[in-house]
Amino acid sequence: MKQLTLVLVLLMSSARAGDARAIEALYSDAAARIIEAAMTNEGAWRKLAHLCDRIGHRLSGSPQLEQAIEWARREMEKDGLDNVRALPVEVPHWVRGEESGRIVTPVERPLHLLGLGGTISTPPEGLRAPVVVVRSFDELDELGRERVEGRVVVFNVPFEGYGPTVRYRTEGAIRSAALGAVGTLVRSVTPVSLQTPHTGAMRYDSRFQRLPAAAVTIEDAELLQRLYDSGDTVEVDLLLSGRTLPPAQSANVVGEIVGAELPDEIVLLGGHIDSWDVGQGAHDNGAGVVVSMEAARLLIELGLRPRRTLRIVLFTNEENGLAGSRAYRQWVGDRIHLHAAAVEIDAGAERPIGFGLGEKPGDPEATRRGLERAEAIGRLLDPIGADLIRRGGGGADISTLMRDGVPGLGLLTVGERYFHWHHSSADTLDKVDPGDLRSALAAAAVMAYVLADMPGRLFD
Ligand SMILES: [Zn+2]
8 A cells, every 4th residue: 555655656746747847848939939028028118107107106996096997908908908898896995185293292393104094084183192102012012001091102113024014004003092092103114214104004993993093204203212212201293184985986907818728717817906095006016017918918919829818807906905806706706616827916026036826725735736837837937037936925816716726826026125115105117127027027928828828727
Protein backbone atom coordinates (compact mmCIF):
# COMPACT_ATOMS: atom_id res chain seq x y z
CA MET A 1 0.00 0.00 0.00
CA LYS A 2 2.80 2.33 0.98
CA GLN A 3 4.59 1.53 -2.27
CA LEU A 4 1.44 2.05 -4.30
CA THR A 5 0.97 5.46 -2.65
CA LEU A 6 4.58 6.30 -3.41
CA VAL A 7 4.17 5.33 -7.06
CA LEU A 8 0.98 7.38 -7.29
CA VAL A 9 2.63 10.41 -5.71
CA LEU A 10 5.58 10.08 -8.11
CA LEU A 11 3.27 9.74 -11.11
CA MET A 12 1.22 12.73 -10.01
CA SER A 13 4.21 14.92 -9.37
CA SER A 14 5.77 14.01 -12.70
CA ALA A 15 2.45 14.77 -14.37
CA ARG A 16 2.51 18.12 -12.65
CA ALA A 17 6.11 18.73 -13.64
CA GLY A 18 5.03 17.77 -17.15
CA ASP A 19 2.19 20.26 -16.91
CA ALA A 20 4.57 22.97 -15.90
CA ARG A 21 7.03 22.15 -18.69
CA ALA A 22 4.13 21.99 -21.15
CA ILE A 23 2.95 25.46 -20.10
CA GLU A 24 6.40 26.91 -20.72
CA ALA A 25 6.79 25.12 -24.05
CA LEU A 26 3.30 26.02 -25.24
CA TYR A 27 3.43 29.68 -24.36
CA SER A 28 7.00 30.93 -24.60
CA ASP A 29 6.41 32.38 -28.09
CA ALA A 30 3.10 34.03 -27.24
CA ALA A 31 4.56 35.43 -24.01
CA ALA A 32 7.53 36.88 -25.86
CA ARG A 33 5.22 38.57 -28.39
CA ILE A 34 3.00 39.98 -25.64
CA ILE A 35 5.97 41.28 -23.65
CA GLU A 36 7.53 42.88 -26.74
CA ALA A 37 4.28 44.66 -27.62
CA ALA A 38 3.61 45.71 -24.03
CA MET A 39 7.08 47.17 -23.52
CA THR A 40 6.57 49.67 -26.36
CA ASN A 41 2.88 50.26 -25.55
CA GLU A 42 1.59 53.82 -25.37
CA GLY A 43 -2.09 52.98 -24.91
CA ALA A 44 -2.05 52.25 -21.19
CA TRP A 45 -0.38 55.58 -20.45
CA ARG A 46 -2.76 57.45 -22.77
CA LYS A 47 -5.73 55.89 -21.00
CA LEU A 48 -4.30 56.60 -17.54
CA ALA A 49 -3.61 60.24 -18.48
CA HIS A 50 -7.21 60.65 -19.60
CA LEU A 51 -8.62 59.02 -16.49
CA CYS A 52 -6.40 61.08 -14.14
CA ASP A 53 -6.21 64.46 -15.85
CA ARG A 54 -9.54 64.68 -17.64
CA ILE A 55 -11.81 62.84 -15.20
CA GLY A 56 -9.92 62.91 -11.89
CA HIS A 57 -10.73 61.28 -8.58
CA ARG A 58 -13.94 59.24 -8.49
CA LEU A 59 -15.57 58.33 -5.22
CA SER A 60 -18.78 56.27 -5.22
CA GLY A 61 -21.76 58.52 -5.84
CA SER A 62 -19.70 61.20 -7.59
CA PRO A 63 -20.40 62.34 -11.17
CA GLN A 64 -16.71 61.69 -11.97
CA LEU A 65 -17.08 57.99 -11.18
CA GLU A 66 -20.01 57.70 -13.56
CA GLN A 67 -18.05 59.66 -16.16
CA ALA A 68 -15.14 57.23 -15.75
CA ILE A 69 -17.48 54.26 -16.12
CA GLU A 70 -19.00 55.66 -19.30
CA TRP A 71 -15.54 56.47 -20.67
CA ALA A 72 -14.26 52.94 -19.94
CA ARG A 73 -17.31 51.39 -21.59
CA ARG A 74 -16.76 53.44 -24.75
CA GLU A 75 -13.02 52.75 -24.82
CA MET A 76 -13.64 49.00 -24.56
CA GLU A 77 -16.05 49.20 -27.48
CA LYS A 78 -13.54 51.22 -29.51
CA ASP A 79 -10.82 48.69 -28.66
CA GLY A 80 -12.92 45.89 -30.12
CA LEU A 81 -13.92 43.95 -27.00
CA ASP A 82 -17.05 41.79 -27.18
CA ASN A 83 -20.18 42.05 -25.02
CA VAL A 84 -19.25 45.39 -23.50
CA ARG A 85 -21.79 46.47 -20.91
CA ALA A 86 -22.30 48.33 -17.65
CA LEU A 87 -24.00 46.19 -14.99
CA PRO A 88 -25.96 48.41 -12.57
CA VAL A 89 -24.85 48.49 -8.92
CA GLU A 90 -26.26 50.53 -6.05
CA VAL A 91 -23.44 52.14 -4.06
CA PRO A 92 -23.08 54.07 -0.80
CA HIS A 93 -22.90 57.82 -1.24
CA TRP A 94 -20.82 59.75 1.25
CA VAL A 95 -19.72 63.30 0.52
CA ARG A 96 -16.98 65.32 2.17
CA GLY A 97 -17.95 68.81 3.18
CA GLU A 98 -15.98 71.69 4.56
CA GLU A 99 -13.20 70.53 6.91
CA SER A 100 -10.78 72.25 9.20
CA GLY A 101 -8.97 71.74 12.46
CA ARG A 102 -6.53 73.52 14.73
CA ILE A 103 -4.78 73.21 18.03
CA VAL A 104 -6.09 76.01 20.27
CA THR A 105 -4.35 75.23 23.60
CA PRO A 106 -1.51 75.49 24.67
CA VAL A 107 -0.51 77.00 21.29
CA GLU A 108 -2.43 77.99 18.14
CA ARG A 109 -1.55 75.80 15.17
CA PRO A 110 -3.45 74.60 12.11
CA LEU A 111 -4.07 70.85 11.76
CA HIS A 112 -3.64 69.25 8.33
CA LEU A 113 -6.47 66.77 8.19
CA LEU A 114 -8.85 64.82 5.98
CA GLY A 115 -12.12 63.41 7.23
CA LEU A 116 -12.27 59.62 7.05
CA GLY A 117 -14.64 58.19 4.47
CA GLY A 118 -18.06 57.77 6.03
CA THR A 119 -17.47 60.04 9.02
CA ILE A 120 -20.39 61.92 10.51
CA SER A 121 -20.07 65.69 10.78
CA THR A 122 -19.25 67.71 13.86
CA PRO A 123 -21.87 70.21 15.01
CA PRO A 124 -22.05 73.01 12.40
CA GLU A 125 -20.20 75.39 14.72
CA GLY A 126 -17.46 72.78 15.23
CA LEU A 127 -16.24 70.85 18.22
CA ARG A 128 -13.77 71.97 20.87
CA ALA A 129 -12.35 69.39 23.26
CA PRO A 130 -9.15 68.37 25.05
CA VAL A 131 -7.23 65.45 23.57
CA VAL A 132 -5.61 62.28 24.80
CA VAL A 133 -2.81 60.93 22.62
CA VAL A 134 -2.12 57.19 22.53
CA ARG A 135 0.16 54.92 20.54
CA SER A 136 -2.02 51.81 20.65
CA PHE A 137 -5.45 50.45 21.59
CA ASP A 138 -3.84 49.01 24.74
CA GLU A 139 -2.70 52.48 25.82
CA LEU A 140 -6.22 53.77 25.22
CA ASP A 141 -7.81 51.02 27.27
CA GLU A 142 -5.33 51.61 30.09
CA LEU A 143 -6.47 55.25 30.29
CA GLY A 144 -10.01 54.03 30.87
CA ARG A 145 -13.31 55.85 30.61
CA GLU A 146 -12.44 58.37 33.30
CA ARG A 147 -9.60 59.92 31.28
CA VAL A 148 -11.13 59.50 27.82
CA GLU A 149 -14.73 60.65 28.31
CA GLY A 150 -15.48 63.99 26.66
CA ARG A 151 -12.14 64.04 24.85
CA VAL A 152 -10.82 63.63 21.34
CA VAL A 153 -8.65 60.53 21.06
CA VAL A 154 -5.54 60.95 18.90
CA PHE A 155 -4.07 57.65 17.67
CA ASN A 156 -0.40 58.39 16.99
CA VAL A 157 0.50 54.94 15.71
CA PRO A 158 3.66 54.57 13.60
CA PHE A 159 3.30 52.67 10.31
CA GLU A 160 4.21 49.00 10.70
CA GLY A 161 2.85 47.82 7.37
CA TYR A 162 -0.63 48.52 6.05
CA GLY A 163 -2.39 45.52 7.57
CA PRO A 164 -1.34 46.03 11.21
CA THR A 165 -1.70 49.83 11.14
CA VAL A 166 -4.89 50.36 9.16
CA ARG A 167 -7.08 48.99 11.97
CA TYR A 168 -6.54 52.24 13.88
CA ARG A 169 -8.22 54.03 10.98
CA THR A 170 -11.05 51.52 10.56
CA GLU A 171 -11.75 50.81 14.26
CA GLY A 172 -10.43 53.90 16.04
CA ALA A 173 -13.83 55.62 16.26
CA ILE A 174 -15.44 52.50 17.71
CA ARG A 175 -12.75 51.96 20.35
CA SER A 176 -12.85 55.65 21.31
CA ALA A 177 -16.65 55.77 21.49
CA ALA A 178 -16.64 52.72 23.75
CA LEU A 179 -14.86 54.86 26.36
CA GLY A 180 -17.03 57.96 25.89
CA ALA A 181 -14.79 60.04 23.61
CA VAL A 182 -16.33 62.80 21.45
CA GLY A 183 -14.09 62.55 18.39
CA THR A 184 -11.07 60.77 16.98
CA LEU A 185 -7.99 61.76 15.02
CA VAL A 186 -5.80 59.08 13.52
CA ARG A 187 -2.24 59.47 12.29
CA SER A 188 -2.30 58.87 8.52
CA VAL A 189 -1.53 55.27 7.54
CA THR A 190 1.75 55.91 5.73
CA PRO A 191 5.45 55.54 6.51
CA VAL A 192 6.36 58.96 5.09
CA SER A 193 4.75 62.38 5.12
CA LEU A 194 5.29 65.78 3.61
CA GLN A 195 2.38 67.17 5.64
CA THR A 196 -0.08 65.12 3.55
CA PRO A 197 -3.09 63.53 5.26
CA HIS A 198 -4.38 60.17 3.94
CA THR A 199 -8.07 59.29 4.06
CA GLY A 200 -9.70 55.85 3.85
CA ALA A 201 -12.60 53.78 5.08
CA MET A 202 -13.72 53.63 8.72
CA ARG A 203 -16.45 51.78 10.60
CA TYR A 204 -19.03 52.47 13.27
CA ASP A 205 -20.61 49.99 15.64
CA SER A 206 -24.31 50.38 16.42
CA ARG A 207 -23.61 49.68 20.11
CA PHE A 208 -21.71 52.96 20.48
CA GLN A 209 -22.06 56.63 19.65
CA ARG A 210 -20.90 57.62 16.15
CA LEU A 211 -17.93 59.98 16.42
CA PRO A 212 -16.53 62.44 13.89
CA ALA A 213 -13.22 61.03 12.66
CA ALA A 214 -10.36 62.44 10.62
CA ALA A 215 -6.80 61.57 9.64
CA VAL A 216 -4.02 64.01 10.52
CA THR A 217 -0.50 64.09 9.11
CA ILE A 218 2.44 62.39 10.80
CA GLU A 219 3.83 65.87 11.51
CA ASP A 220 0.67 66.97 13.32
CA ALA A 221 0.27 63.67 15.19
CA GLU A 222 3.83 64.00 16.49
CA LEU A 223 3.25 67.65 17.46
CA LEU A 224 0.11 66.67 19.38
CA GLN A 225 2.09 63.90 21.08
CA ARG A 226 4.87 66.27 22.19
CA LEU A 227 2.44 68.86 23.54
CA TYR A 228 0.43 66.17 25.34
CA ASP A 229 3.57 64.57 26.82
CA SER A 230 4.60 67.97 28.25
CA GLY A 231 1.70 67.64 30.68
CA ASP A 232 -0.20 70.69 29.41
CA THR A 233 -3.86 70.43 28.54
CA VAL A 234 -4.06 70.23 24.74
CA GLU A 235 -7.30 71.37 23.12
CA VAL A 236 -8.36 71.15 19.49
CA ASP A 237 -11.10 72.66 17.37
CA LEU A 238 -12.54 70.40 14.69
CA LEU A 239 -15.04 71.08 11.93
CA LEU A 240 -16.14 68.21 9.70
CA SER A 241 -19.23 68.36 7.50
CA GLY A 242 -19.13 65.00 5.71
CA ARG A 243 -22.48 63.31 5.35
CA THR A 244 -24.06 60.18 3.97
CA LEU A 245 -26.72 60.64 1.28
CA PRO A 246 -29.16 58.04 -0.06
CA PRO A 247 -27.44 55.28 -2.11
CA ALA A 248 -26.46 56.19 -5.68
CA GLN A 249 -26.59 54.30 -8.98
CA SER A 250 -23.28 53.08 -10.35
CA ALA A 251 -22.07 50.14 -12.44
CA ASN A 252 -19.43 47.48 -13.01
CA VAL A 253 -18.00 47.70 -16.53
CA VAL A 254 -17.56 44.38 -18.30
CA GLY A 255 -16.01 43.59 -21.69
CA GLU A 256 -14.80 40.30 -23.16
CA ILE A 257 -12.67 38.51 -25.67
CA VAL A 258 -14.97 35.56 -26.29
CA GLY A 259 -13.10 32.27 -26.07
CA ALA A 260 -12.37 30.35 -29.27
CA GLU A 261 -13.10 26.87 -27.85
CA LEU A 262 -14.56 27.18 -24.36
CA PRO A 263 -16.52 30.43 -24.56
CA ASP A 264 -18.53 29.68 -21.40
CA GLU A 265 -15.42 29.38 -19.26
CA ILE A 266 -14.20 32.67 -17.85
CA VAL A 267 -10.86 34.09 -16.84
CA LEU A 268 -11.46 37.42 -15.15
CA LEU A 269 -8.94 40.26 -15.23
CA GLY A 270 -9.77 43.53 -13.53
CA GLY A 271 -9.63 45.99 -10.70
CA HIS A 272 -11.65 48.77 -9.13
CA ILE A 273 -12.50 51.93 -11.04
CA ASP A 274 -13.59 54.01 -8.03
CA SER A 275 -11.10 55.93 -5.89
CA TRP A 276 -11.05 58.21 -2.86
CA ASP A 277 -12.11 61.81 -3.38
CA VAL A 278 -8.63 63.34 -3.29
CA GLY A 279 -5.71 63.26 -5.74
CA GLN A 280 -6.34 61.43 -9.01
CA GLY A 281 -6.48 57.80 -7.92
CA ALA A 282 -3.54 57.18 -10.27
CA HIS A 283 -1.87 54.28 -8.44
CA ASP A 284 -5.06 53.38 -6.56
CA ASN A 285 -6.44 52.23 -8.88
CA GLY A 286 -6.29 54.01 -12.22
CA ALA A 287 -3.28 51.84 -13.03
CA GLY A 288 -5.21 48.61 -12.48
CA VAL A 289 -8.07 49.88 -14.64
CA VAL A 290 -5.94 50.82 -17.63
CA VAL A 291 -3.68 47.76 -17.38
CA SER A 292 -6.76 45.50 -17.50
CA MET A 293 -8.37 47.40 -20.37
CA GLU A 294 -5.18 47.65 -22.39
CA ALA A 295 -4.25 43.99 -21.85
CA ALA A 296 -7.40 43.00 -23.71
CA ARG A 297 -6.75 45.50 -26.49
CA LEU A 298 -3.19 44.23 -26.84
CA LEU A 299 -4.29 40.59 -27.18
CA ILE A 300 -6.84 41.61 -29.81
CA GLU A 301 -4.17 43.52 -31.72
CA LEU A 302 -1.83 40.50 -31.61
CA GLY A 303 -4.61 38.20 -32.78
CA LEU A 304 -4.32 36.12 -29.61
CA ARG A 305 -7.82 34.85 -28.94
CA PRO A 306 -7.59 32.41 -26.01
CA ARG A 307 -9.58 29.16 -25.76
CA ARG A 308 -11.58 30.46 -22.77
CA THR A 309 -13.29 33.83 -22.56
CA LEU A 310 -11.16 36.60 -21.11
CA ARG A 311 -13.47 38.93 -19.22
CA ILE A 312 -12.31 42.39 -18.15
CA VAL A 313 -14.23 43.64 -15.10
CA LEU A 314 -13.88 47.16 -13.70
CA PHE A 315 -15.48 47.00 -10.27
CA THR A 316 -17.24 49.97 -8.72
CA ASN A 317 -17.15 50.89 -5.00
CA GLU A 318 -14.13 48.91 -3.78
CA GLU A 319 -12.97 51.70 -1.50
CA ASN A 320 -16.02 52.19 0.69
CA GLY A 321 -18.32 49.23 0.42
CA LEU A 322 -17.33 46.49 -2.08
CA ALA A 323 -20.84 46.73 -3.55
CA GLY A 324 -19.41 46.14 -7.04
CA SER A 325 -17.73 42.91 -5.98
CA ARG A 326 -20.90 41.62 -4.31
CA ALA A 327 -23.07 42.60 -7.28
CA TYR A 328 -20.73 40.80 -9.69
CA ARG A 329 -20.82 37.65 -7.55
CA GLN A 330 -24.60 37.81 -7.47
CA TRP A 331 -24.79 38.36 -11.24
CA VAL A 332 -22.58 35.30 -11.82
CA GLY A 333 -24.78 33.13 -9.60
CA ASP A 334 -24.49 29.41 -10.39
CA ARG A 335 -22.08 30.13 -13.24
CA ILE A 336 -19.37 30.59 -10.61
CA HIS A 337 -18.01 27.12 -11.47
CA LEU A 338 -17.29 28.41 -14.99
CA HIS A 339 -14.73 30.86 -13.60
CA ALA A 340 -11.36 29.23 -14.27
CA ALA A 341 -9.41 32.04 -12.58
CA ALA A 342 -9.57 35.67 -11.52
CA VAL A 343 -6.69 38.16 -11.62
CA GLU A 344 -6.93 41.44 -9.71
CA ILE A 345 -4.70 44.43 -10.42
CA ASP A 346 -4.83 46.76 -7.42
CA ALA A 347 -1.35 47.24 -6.02
CA GLY A 348 -0.31 50.41 -7.80
CA ALA A 349 1.96 50.76 -10.81
CA GLU A 350 5.35 50.38 -9.23
CA ARG A 351 7.63 47.79 -10.86
CA PRO A 352 5.83 44.42 -10.83
CA ILE A 353 7.60 41.39 -9.39
CA GLY A 354 4.98 38.68 -9.88
CA PHE A 355 1.70 37.45 -8.47
CA GLY A 356 0.27 36.16 -5.22
CA LEU A 357 -2.05 33.16 -5.56
CA GLY A 358 -4.76 32.81 -2.94
CA GLU A 359 -5.16 29.40 -1.35
CA LYS A 360 -8.10 27.20 -2.23
CA PRO A 361 -10.14 27.13 0.98
CA GLY A 362 -9.70 23.76 2.73
CA ASP A 363 -7.69 22.17 -0.08
CA PRO A 364 -3.91 22.54 0.39
CA GLU A 365 -3.23 19.91 -2.29
CA ALA A 366 -5.12 21.89 -4.94
CA THR A 367 -3.33 25.02 -3.77
CA ARG A 368 0.02 23.28 -4.32
CA ARG A 369 -0.95 22.21 -7.83
CA GLY A 370 -2.08 25.76 -8.52
CA LEU A 371 1.20 27.19 -7.28
CA GLU A 372 3.24 24.86 -9.52
CA ARG A 373 1.27 25.81 -12.60
CA ALA A 374 1.30 29.51 -11.71
CA GLU A 375 5.08 29.27 -11.23
CA ALA A 376 5.36 27.92 -14.77
CA ILE A 377 3.46 30.94 -16.06
CA GLY A 378 5.61 33.12 -13.83
CA ARG A 379 8.76 31.84 -15.54
CA LEU A 380 7.43 33.30 -18.80
CA LEU A 381 7.67 36.70 -17.08
CA ASP A 382 11.34 36.26 -16.18
CA PRO A 383 12.43 38.70 -18.96
CA ILE A 384 10.71 41.56 -17.11
CA GLY A 385 11.62 40.33 -13.62
CA ALA A 386 8.01 39.54 -12.70
CA ASP A 387 8.46 35.80 -12.23
CA LEU A 388 7.76 35.54 -8.48
CA ILE A 389 4.73 33.47 -7.47
CA ARG A 390 3.87 33.80 -3.81
CA ARG A 391 1.39 31.73 -1.81
CA GLY A 392 -1.45 33.93 -0.60
CA GLY A 393 -2.94 36.84 -2.45
CA GLY A 394 -5.77 37.83 -4.69
CA GLY A 395 -7.64 41.00 -3.93
CA ALA A 396 -10.69 42.58 -2.31
CA ASP A 397 -12.84 42.60 -5.43
CA ILE A 398 -12.25 38.96 -6.35
CA SER A 399 -12.51 37.75 -2.74
CA THR A 400 -16.21 37.01 -3.30
CA LEU A 401 -15.18 34.55 -6.06
CA MET A 402 -12.17 33.07 -4.25
CA ARG A 403 -14.36 32.14 -1.28
CA ASP A 404 -16.15 29.75 -3.64
CA GLY A 405 -12.94 28.14 -4.84
CA VAL A 406 -12.05 30.26 -7.87
CA PRO A 407 -8.25 30.56 -8.12
CA GLY A 408 -7.48 34.23 -7.45
CA LEU A 409 -4.23 36.05 -8.21
CA GLY A 410 -3.12 39.58 -7.38
CA LEU A 411 -0.31 41.46 -9.07
CA LEU A 412 2.64 42.12 -6.72
CA THR A 413 5.00 45.06 -7.05
CA VAL A 414 8.18 46.16 -5.29
CA GLY A 415 5.82 48.18 -3.08
CA GLU A 416 8.47 50.73 -2.17
CA ARG A 417 6.46 53.93 -2.21
CA TYR A 418 2.82 52.99 -2.80
CA PHE A 419 1.73 53.91 0.71
CA HIS A 420 3.47 57.29 0.50
CA TRP A 421 0.73 58.34 -1.98
CA HIS A 422 -2.17 55.98 -1.21
CA HIS A 423 -5.52 57.71 -0.48
CA SER A 424 -3.93 61.17 -0.46
CA SER A 425 -3.93 64.18 -2.75
CA ALA A 426 -0.45 63.07 -3.83
CA ASP A 427 -1.74 59.97 -5.70
CA THR A 428 -1.36 61.63 -9.09
CA LEU A 429 -0.12 60.66 -12.54
CA ASP A 430 3.36 62.13 -12.06
CA LYS A 431 4.02 59.38 -9.47
CA VAL A 432 3.58 56.69 -12.13
CA ASP A 433 6.63 55.57 -14.10
CA PRO A 434 5.63 54.81 -17.72
CA GLY A 435 8.11 51.90 -17.90
CA ASP A 436 6.72 50.30 -14.75
CA LEU A 437 3.19 50.70 -16.13
CA ARG A 438 4.30 48.86 -19.29
CA SER A 439 5.77 46.05 -17.20
CA ALA A 440 2.50 45.73 -15.28
CA LEU A 441 0.69 45.55 -18.61
CA ALA A 442 3.04 42.80 -19.83
CA ALA A 443 2.63 40.80 -16.62
CA ALA A 444 -1.15 41.09 -16.58
CA ALA A 445 -1.57 40.28 -20.27
CA VAL A 446 0.70 37.20 -20.17
CA MET A 447 -0.86 35.85 -16.96
CA ALA A 448 -4.43 36.39 -18.17
CA TYR A 449 -3.78 35.01 -21.64
CA VAL A 450 -2.09 31.81 -20.47
CA LEU A 451 -4.73 31.18 -17.77
CA ALA A 452 -7.43 31.60 -20.41
CA ASP A 453 -5.74 29.36 -22.94
CA MET A 454 -3.90 26.64 -21.03
CA PRO A 455 -5.01 23.01 -20.84
CA GLY A 456 -6.81 22.57 -17.50
CA ARG A 457 -7.22 25.01 -14.66
CA LEU A 458 -4.84 26.01 -11.86
CA PHE A 459 -6.49 23.93 -9.10
CA ASP A 460 -7.39 20.87 -11.27
ZN1 LIG B 1 -7.30 50.06 -4.47
